[in-house]
Amino acid sequence: MTSECGAEAADPRIAQTRRAFKTALYDAAAPEWNWKVSVSELCKRAGVSRSTFYQHFAAVDDVYTELLRDRLVNLVSPAVWRRGAGVPRSGALVALFEDLRAEPGFYEPILGETEVFGNARRSFIRWVAERLSETYFGAPYETLAAEPRQRVMFIAGGAVVTMGYWVYSSERDPSVTPVEISAYFNSYVSALSTDFVPTTPVETRSDSEDGPRAESPGTGSGGLAEAGSSGLR
Numbered sequence: 001m002t003s004e005c006g007a008e009a010a011d012p013r014i015a016q017t018r019r020a021f022k023t024a025l026y027d028a029a030a031p032e033w034n035w036k037v038s039v040s041e042l043c044k045r046a047g048v049s050r051s052t053f054y055q056h057f058a059a060v061d062d063v064y065t066e067l068l069r070d071r072l073v074n075l076v077s078p079a080v081w082r083r084g085a086g087v088p089r090s091g092a093l094v095a096l097f098e099d100l101r102a103e104p105g106f107y108e109p110i111l112g113e114t115e116v117f118g119n120a121r122r123s124f125i126r127w128v129a130e131r132l133s134e135t136y137f138g139a140p141y142e143t144l145a146a147e148p149r150q151r152v153m154f155i156a157g158g159a160v161v162t163m164g165y166w167v168y169s170s171e172r173d174p175s176v177t178p179v180e181i182s183a184y185f186n187s188y189v190s191a192l193s194t195d196f197v198p199t200t201p202v203e204t205r206s207d208s209e210d211g212p213r214a215e216s217p218g219t220g221s222g223g224l225a226e227a228g229s230s231g232l233r
Contacts, residue, residue: 018056018066020046025063033105035064035116064109065120071106072127075099093185097178100167111164121160129156136189155189162188 024045028037037060043050057063075095100107109116110124133141133152141152166172166181 014056017048017052020048021053021057021063022067022070025060026067030105033108035109059119061117061119064117065123068110068120068124069127071099072096093182094178097163097166097181097185100163101178104167108168111160112168113164125153125156125160128159129153132156132159132189159185159189
């Protein structure tokens with residue numbers, strides 16, 4: 001994903017082409033949130049050839065993965081995730097759950113009962129794992145040893161399944177607010193991570209001393225790679 005971003009910066013036409021495919025996918029799916037869009041339909045809507053599509057993406061799954069990445073960066077960056085302080089800033093989680101509730105159709109291909117985009121779902125789980133590692137455990141995900149990394153990924157997978165349950169399950173309680181869901185989420189993950197010890201010490205500071213630490217999911221260890229040709233960053 002880093003090389004793709006570099007190429008986009010060097011040649012604006014690349015960014016324009018990729019943006020055309022993302023817009024075409026969203027426009028095709030959004031009316032009834034039907035994400036089963038073919039490459040041919042996508043190319044027709046974008047006004048770009050199939051050969052050009054495959055120069056940029058391996059499958060429609062990868063186009064959605066970039067759409068999801070863009071949405072998460074725009075959604076979570078303003079709220080900021082706090083590293084090493086035990087819990088995330090409440091605004092980040094609340095913003096995510098509010099968006100899930102407000103437009104569930106957008107997230108359904110990765111969180112609904114029928115998985116449409118496997119690569120995007122795996123990318124989202126990895127993104128959640130990175131956020132959990134930074135937020136609750138005070139260490140970047142890639143610096144963790146094998147055992148704690150597996151633990152973080154296990155928690156992230158369960159967290160993503162739980163998100164889907166809260167939004168799509170017929171058994172869910174629709175009266176539960178995003179603020180309440182955020183509190184439950186914090187409680188569950190904190191309980192699972194209480195005995196965690198980071199691989200290397202990570203400096204922390206309290207909000208009262210220096211104010212909240214701002215970190216964008218699009219920088220540093222906030223990226224998510226290994227998701228086909230695209231990753232959530």
